[in-house]
Amino acid sequence: xxxxxxxxxxxxxxxxxxxxxxxxxxxxxxxxxxxxxxxxxxxxxxxxxxxxxxxxxxxxxxxxxxxxxxxxxxxxxxxxxxxxxxxxxxxxxxxxxxxxxxxxxxxxxxxxxxxxxxxxxxxxxxxxxxxxxxxxxxxxxxxxxxxxxxxxxxxxxxxxxxxxxxxxxxxxxxxxxxxxxxxxxxxxxxxxxxxxxxxxxxxxxxxxxxxxxxxxxxxxxxxxxxxxxxxxxxxxxxxxxxxxxxxxxxxxxxxxxxxxxxxxxxxxxxxxxxxxxxxxxxxxxxxxxxxxxxxxxxxxxxxxxxxxxxxxxxxxxxxxxxxxxxxxxxxxxxxxxxxxxxxxxxxxxxxxxxxxxxxxxxxxxxxxxxxxxxxxxxxxxx
Amino acid sequence: xxxxxxxxxxxxxxxxxxxxxxxxxxxxxxxxxxxxxxxxxxxxxxxxxxxxxxxxxxxxxxxxxxxxxxxxxxxxxxxxxxxxxxxxxxxxxxxxxx
Numbered sequence: 001x002x003x004x005x006x007x008x009x010x011x012x013x014x015x016x017x018x019x020x021x022x023x024x025x026x027x028x029x030x031x032x033x034x035x036x037x038x039x040x041x042x043x044x045x046x047x048x049x050x051x052x053x054x055x056x057x058x059x060x061x062x063x064x065x066x067x068x069x070x071x072x073x074x075x076x077x078x079x080x081x082x083x084x085x086x087x088x089x090x091x092x093x094x095x096x097x098x099x100x101x102x103x104x105x106x107x108x109x110x111x112x113x114x115x116x117x118x119x120x121x122x123x124x125x126x127x128x129x130x131x132x133x134x135x136x137x138x139x140x141x142x143x144x145x146x147x148x149x150x151x152x153x154x155x156x157x158x159x160x161x162x163x164x165x166x167x168x169x170x171x172x173x174x175x176x177x178x179x180x181x182x183x184x185x186x187x188x189x190x191x192x193x194x195x196x197x198x199x200x201x202x203x204x205x206x207x208x209x210x211x212x213x214x215x216x217x218x219x220x221x222x223x224x225x226x227x228x229x230x231x232x233x234x235x236x237x238x239x240x241x242x243x244x245x246x247x248x249x250x251x252x253x254x255x256x257x258x259x260x261x262x263x264x265x266x267x268x269x270x271x272x273x274x275x276x277x278x279x280x281x282x283x284x285x286x287x288x289x290x291x292x293x294x295x296x297x298x299x300x301x302x303x304x305x306x307x308x309x310x311x312x313x314x315x316x317x318x319x320x321x322x323x324x325x326x327x328x329x330x331x332x333x334x335x336x337x338x339x340x341x342x343x344x345x346x347x348x349x350x351x352x353x354x355x356x357x358x359x360x361x362x363x364x365x366x367x368x369x370x371x372x373x374x375x376x377x378x379x380x381x382x
Numbered sequence: 383x384x385x386x387x388x389x390x391x392x393x394x395x396x397x398x399x400x401x402x403x404x405x406x407x408x409x410x411x412x413x414x415x416x417x418x419x420x421x422x423x424x425x426x427x428x429x430x431x432x433x434x435x436x437x438x439x440x441x442x443x444x445x446x447x448x449x450x451x452x453x454x455x456x457x458x459x460x461x462x463x464x465x466x467x468x469x470x471x472x473x474x475x476x477x478x479x480x
Contacts, residue, residue: 245441245452246425248474264425264472303475305452307441 014210020341028353051312067367086170101159229329
């Protein structure tokens, strides 16, 4: 930017966090005419968005939490329209492809367990999710060089994938195009109530005031939420990723832990390391286990070069499901946290943003209040 | 664009053309010294690209070396008679396997 953005006056909404969740909400609020500031730590932030696998995914979401399953399906339904807008705003295709998604099963036990899971999801309202045996998989992806270990997969035709980096760029561009300002470079250290809103004090000494505040700070949510009287326990769960060199098309459908991007790289994921550490390094052990499983799906990848491995931290609540709330002690102060910022981007930029401006959270988000964590120990495994 | 500081001592072939080179220098250096700037065509748009970093990080100098695709020219040392071609689009490693 040629001149520093104005910090003066009272913004309608200040969003703490410029990652996938904060940017989606910021874009949605700005698009609805609100004067928005997105406060962001900048490049030092521990962004889950960096580790996002790029799946727009319903098939594994919400077992035991119907509100989350429904919220996810609502977002998947809104995704085509978001993708079109985000591509226009980013100035390039976000590469959203709702071609269906797979979860590969590499032996009989995995297949049986997945079939049982699919049945359970059906009983909770998931439609379209089916099990495919090996032959059906080959019919779905003719020519795909599946390894002999592949027994089958679960298949959800509504699932798909997207380039998360271009999506983030589109959301932030949309927020700015609608008059919002992005203020990177300093963490928020205090949230003080003032007449008609809140004043946010930042590490660089600057202050931003807004009528409403949304805490979308990922793994750093807990401390900020406490400042507005909300107890939202969030811990970091590390996910390691691998990308290969760009390859000719070999895997037409994205799958859990392996997808070929629109640019041709194969992305291989992803660990779920729940050790409480904020470290973002990779380990040879984890990368080799991930690569080993990918090779059982597509043995031909043995010839592919790995270009990069990296880790990112995903925010995880005690039960693994998202949390949304407006504070009762601090009206106009909201929190939003989840570990599926890409899949949920469409509801975050849509109904959630609208609700933050009017004050009443939408139906499914209301059912994901962090009050449910009281007395809960960490139980999530996803 | 580039001027050699050391003499050449061998030749390599680029797209069937013979180019002067120096044993042990990086293939990227040899191609640049011979005036080649477009090493590859991108998988995404097909636009021409050449070396940026010359230290193994950018993957913009990919070429085909002795039939092996997606080789980083900046990391391949020149040997006499090396046969090199442009990397056109994505590596088709299924055929590579043969």
